[in-house]
Amino acid sequence: MKTLYFRIVIQTILIMVLASVIAFLISNVYYHKVQKPFNGEKISKVASDIVSLYEENPGQDIDAYLNHIAGLHYQIYLFNEQGEGTLYGEPFRETVLDSGTISGVLNGKTYQGIASYNNGLFITGFFDDVLINSIGVPINVDGEKHALFVRPNIELQFGEIRFFLAVLLILTLLLSFLFVIINTRFIVKPITKLTEATKRIADGDYGSELNVSRSDEIGDLAQHFSKMTHSIQRLDEMRQEFVSNVSHEIQSPLASIQGFSQTLQSEELTREQRNQYLSIIEKESRRMSLLSKQLLQLASLDKEEDPLQRSSFDLAQQIRQVMFMLEWNWREKEMLIEMDVPSTVVFADERLMSQVWTNLITNSIKYSETGSSIYIRLTKLDHFTEVMISDTGLGISEEDLPYILDRFYKVDKVRNRSETGSGLGLSITKKTIDLHGGTIEVQSELGKGTTFYIRLPLM
Numbered sequence: 001m002k003t004l005y006f007r008i009v010i011q012t013i014l015i016m017v018l019a020s021v022i023a024f025l026i027s028n029v030y031y032h033k034v035q036k037p038f039n040g041e042k043i044s045k046v047a048s049d050i051v052s053l054y055e056e057n058p059g060q061d062i063d064a065y066l067n068h069i070a071g072l073h074y075q076i077y078l079f080n081e082q083g084e085g086t087l088y089g090e091p092f093r094e095t096v097l098d099s100g101t102i103s104g105v106l107n108g109k110t111y112q113g114i115a116s117y118n119n120g121l122f123i124t125g126f127f128d129d130v131l132i133n134s135i136g137v138p139i140n141v142d143g144e145k146h147a148l149f150v151r152p153n154i155e156l157q158f159g160e161i162r163f164f165l166a167v168l169l170i171l172t173l174l175l176s177f178l179f180v181i182i183n184t185r186f187i188v189k190p191i192t193k194l195t196e197a198t199k200r201i202a203d204g205d206y207g208s209e210l211n212v213s214r215s216d217e218i219g220d221l222a223q224h225f226s227k228m229t230h231s232i233q234r235l236d237e238m239r240q241e242f243v244s245n246v247s248h249e250i251q252s253p254l255a256s257i258q259g260f261s262q263t264l265q266s267e268e269l270t271r272e273q274r275n276q277y278l279s280i281i282e283k284e285s286r287r288m289s290l291l292s293k294q295l296l297q298l299a300s301l302d303k304e305e306d307p308l309q310r311s312s313f314d315l316a317q318q319i320r321q322v323m324f325m326l327e328w329n330w331r332e333k334e335m336l337i338e339m340d341v342p343s344t345v346v347f348a349d350e351r352l353m354s355q356v357w358t359n360l361i362t363n364s365i366k367y368s369e370t371g372s373s374i375y376i377r378l379t380k381l382d383h384f385t386e387v388m389i390s391d392t393g394l395g396i397s398e399e400d401l402p403y404i405l406d407r408f409y410k411v412d413k414v415r416n417r418s419e420t421g422s423g424l425g426l427s428i429t430k431k432t433i434d435l436h437g438g439t440i441e442v443q444s445e446l447g448k449g450t451t452f453y454i455r456l457p458l459m
Contacts, residue, residue: 008188012184013177016173040112043152044110046150047136047137050069051148062142066078070090073089073152076089076148077095078141078147080144096132101132105147106145106146107145110138113149117133129153136148136149137150187218190218193222194225201232235406253284253287256280257284257285260281301428307435308349311347311348311350312345312347313348315387316344316378318353318357319357323339323376326358326362329365333368334370335374337376338373339377341378342380347458355429355432356433356454357387359425359428360429361389363425367450368391368449372391373391374390374392375388375389375390376388383458384455384457385455388452389452389454390450390452394446394447395447395448395449395450398445401442406427437456438457
């Protein structure tokens with residue numbers, strides 16, 4: 001199996017090679033389209049200057065003159081009218097030249113060999129020291145027509161530079177490959193750590209710490225991975241606690257039902273005792289039924305893609321109905337209820353939203369002292385409706401506040417209450433609000449009360 005390290009190294013090297021090839025091809029196109037004609041014009045001007053300088057000083061020895069020019073790093077070939085040629089300077093690699101080209105120059109035409117020379121798509125064509133890759137101009141020597149072919153001796157002018165550039169290119173490629181290998185290892189190392197940590201987490205070890213102190217995307221990934229690990233660990237702990245709590249919740253009523261059922265078989269019980277035991281059995285059965293319903297409902301909300309059955313209804317009227325249904329509960333505690341709920345029509349699942357208000361208001365009543373108060377406010381804003389439910393009850397500690405909406409979280413242990421619950425009520429509430437595209441926010445202070453803000457889209 002090819003590792004990520006191997007893949008990155010190979011892909012980076014291939015990209016470098018591909019980029020070099022593409023750059024070389026683009027450079028060649030630029031050379032043939034722009035640079036080669038420009039080079040031809042420069043050499044043409046040099047050749048014209050050589051002819052002009054000679055013709056302005058007649059009588060000088062042509063051989064000495066051209067040898068002097070060749071000493072300035074030029075290759076020169078001179079043809080007379082009979083087609084005989086004389087070389088000045090370093091020899092050409094090839095001296096093959098079409099006779100028609102020589103005749104044309106003898107007759108006064110300029111031969112643009114550098115611009116027309118074609119050795120394929122290679123910029124190195126400028127360095128080819130062949131006679132056809134030169135500039136030909138006419139020149140009069142002692143009254144006779146001659147053809148003068150000139151090109152710069154690139155080997156003498158740029159030989160060392162070409163060697164230097166070749167060494168530079170090779171060293172650049174080798175060092176680039178080496179740095180790619182080293183840098184890739186630096187990049188892949190934290191990913192390797194993440195992989196090892198993932199394996200440990202899969203085995204149930206959540207204590208792995210990633211010592212990755214980087215401020216780039218990999219550093220962010222490591223930080224989010226650590227947060228995810230803590231979340232998974234907390235979720236696993238809550239699930240274990242949930243299983244324990246549910247087992248206790250089920251075992252307790254089952255034990256009561258079993259014990260009182262056996263007791264009811266006794267013929268010595270009075271009618272009053274039988275009714276009392278039957279009432280306890282009924283109460284415990286309801287507790288088990290409520291727990292199973294909550295589990296089934298949460299599973300249903302998670303499983304179905306869109307479990308909502310939306311319809312338009314008056315949210316204010318629904319909240320009033322919930323308060324009326326719970327009237328006995330809050331009157332028993334002599335609580336003060338304040339409501340500011342103007343009529344507001346929403347498009348939502350009426351049954352589930354009724355359960356949301358029932359859960360939240362029941363908690364406010366249940367976890368408030370006698371004589372406390374509950375304030376409910378409904379506000380219609382631009383694009384959503386906000387419902388605030390505030391109580392002056394026991395409140396929630398700051399360390400547990402971020403988790404109370406998580407499923408399986410048992411908040412009873414925080415508040416030291418005698419009542420027990422499944423830890424699913426607020427989870428179902430949050431899931432319902434999420435499915436409606438809304439938000440739920442909690443603010444609380446231990447000993448002073450809790451406030452819930454629920455925002456629902458208008459339509």
